Each structure stands twice: as C-alpha cells, then as structure tokens.
Amino acid sequence: MKFRLVIALGLALLAGGCASTSKVMLGQARAPVDPAVVQIYSTPPVGSVEIAQLESASAVGFGTQGQTDAAIARLKREAAALGANGVILMGVGSGGSPVGMSVGAGSFGRHSAGGLSVGIPTQQKRAAGVAIWVPPGAGK
Numbered sequence: 493m494k495f496r497l498v499i500a501l502g503l504a505l506l507a508g509g510c511a512s513t514s515k516v517m518l519g520q521a522r523a524p525v526d527p528a529v530v531q532i533y534s535t536p537p538v539g540s541v542e543i544a545q546l547e548s549a550s551a552v553g554f555g556t557q558g559q560t561d562a563a564i565a566r567l568k569r570e571a572a573a574l575g576a577n578g579v580i581l582m583g584v585g586s587g588g589s590p591v592g593m594s595v596g597a598g599s600f601g602r603h604s605a606g607g608l609s610v611g612i613p614t615q616q617k618r619a620a621g622v623a624i625w626v627p628p629g630a631g632k
Contacts, residue, residue, distance in 0.1 A: 522575025
C-alpha cells in the first residue's frame with residue numbers, strides 16, 4: 493500500500509515539476525474562457541487585441557509530438573485563464589535538461605522492501621505565443 497502511495501506521489505511531482513508557464517502582460521486581461529475555444533493563429537487576425545506574451549514548457553507526454561501537444565495545450569489553458577480566445581503561435585522548440593525519476597524503498601533490520609526506478613530521458617518542449625482577444629467577426 494505504501495509502495496503505491498510513493499509511486500503516485502513521485503508521478504505527481506514529475507508531472508507538476510516539469511511544466512511551467514511564464515507571462516508578460518501586454519494589455520488588459522478579460523474574464524476567463526473555456527480553453528476549447530482558444531484558436532491558434534500564425535499571424536494576428538485583423539482587429540485582434542494583445543493580452544499577454546506567454547511561454548510554456550512541458551515534458552509531460554510521450555514522444556516529441558506528445559510533448560509538443562502538451563506544451564501547446566498548456567499555452568491555450570494559460571491564454572484562456574486571461575480571457576484570450578486566440579494565441580499567435582511564435583514557435584515550438586526543445587530546451588531544458590533531461591528528466592528522470594526514481595522511486596525506491598529501503599530496508600531496516602530484517603525487513604526489506606523492493607524498489608523501482610524509472611528513467612524518462614526526454615527534453616522539455618517549449619511553446620511561445622501571444623495571447624489575443626479576437627472580436628466576433630473580426631479577421632474574416
């Protein structure tokens with residue numbers, strides 16, 4: 493039972509410790525929106541208003557595409573929290589150092605417990621963009 497708790501705690505720390513977002517406010521935040529409505533743009537639509545410059549990093553997700561998807565999803569969640577309904581994607585790349593995780597158990601006296609070590613050799617994926625608000629009907 494304790495072994496499962498140690499694994500769950502280790503995985504939670506791994507997931508939480510490997511993702512981050514930074515923001516620089518460029519304009520006024522709005523009421524939060526659902527991240528599902530946030531659209532990704534390569535160029536700013538006509539009439540859009542900049543809210544914040546965002547950068548997210550994520551090592552959660554397996555494989556390069558999974559990590560890229562996780563970094564962009566985090567970017568969209570952060571934009572939605574600021575009331576943005578769009579993100580101008582500035583770029584996606586790799587950075588940071590490889591991530592690893594170990595979970596183990598020790599022994600005392602005559603009693604011993606097993607251990608588990610999991611290594612996840614991966615680089616963090618970073619996504620950068622500008623959170624924007626696009627008025628209804630703008631840019632069409």
